[in-house]
Amino acid sequence: MRTALTLAAMAAAGGIIAGPAATAWADDSAQSTISQLQSQGYTVNIDRLGTGPMSKCVVTSVRNPQTQTQWVPYTGPGRGTDRTILVPQVTSQTISVSLDCSAH
Template identity: 45%
Template sequence: MRTALLLAGVGVVLAHAGPAAADQQSPWEVIEQLELAGYYVNIDRIGNAPIGECTVTDIRNPQQQTELAYADDPGHHDRRGHDDGGRVVDVVVRQSISVSLDCTG
């Protein structure tokens, strides 16, 4: 379930016009969209041109780090039907993704 939601989120970022979208967007736009979606963006590149002159060649490896947290939920009931006042849920504390750039000019 978490993987499906994560990939759906990445798909929203990448779905503007399919694979051609990355060619039409500057690397800064792609990175900004991913950061706005909550990702810490790891960049790897070949070449030494400024990032604005690079081409995005790949977006991959979405990762999520989660921790268990207690959620106050007064309407939540335990197995016996008693209102237990809350539950334990997974909370995303960090998510990262990698962007590859071709900066050979």
């Protein structure tokens, strides 16, 4: 029981600590940065400066990753109905991306 609770706590902490690695995005286009975040499961909120086309936008920051979790009962193999262990499950992830789309 203690091991299962420790593993659940480590999984929860790992989900919070393991955020997106923003260093690789400096060389990517704005659209590829947004697509990469979406492929990682994020809903991307965009702050945009200027009215230029997306192909001319530059990512100025990626910030504020938010992860919502919900505790759900573990129902894996070998578990009897006499004891319930709760484990965290990610229900949603959001992140903000700021773009500079002003004419250069």
